[in-house]
Amino acid sequence: MTKPTEVRCLDCDRKLKTSVSRARHIGEGCWRKRQAEARARSALVPLPGFTRHGDLAGLDGPSLLDQLTEDGPHAS
Numbered sequence: 500m501t502k503p504t505e506v507r508c509l510d511c512d513r514k515l516k517t518s519v520s521r522a523r524h525i526g527e528g529c530w531r532k533r534q535a536e537a538r539a540r541s542a543l544v545p546l547p548g549f550t551r552h553g554d555l556a557g558l559d560g561p562s563l564l565d566q567l568t569e570d571g572p573h574a575s
């Protein structure tokens with residue numbers, strides 16, 4: 500006999516009915532709220548793609564300048 504294990508929402512402590520909610524231990528409503536909060540939080544982070552691009556540009560910058568300065572005297 501397998502009695503249904505009672506899983507409660509981590510956020511509101513309500514009994515979870517669906518297997519999906521039980522799997523994540525968070526109810527549907529609270530899960531959506533968490534996702535909305537997570538999205539809002541990630542939106543505050545200033546574009547990770549840009550910072551990564553900036554780092555690459557910073558690394559590429561000196562080497563490009565070195566090549567230019569190296570070529571400079573040779574050319575002229």
Ligand SMILES: [Zn+2]
Nearest residue numbers: 508511526529
């Ligand atoms: Zn909940």
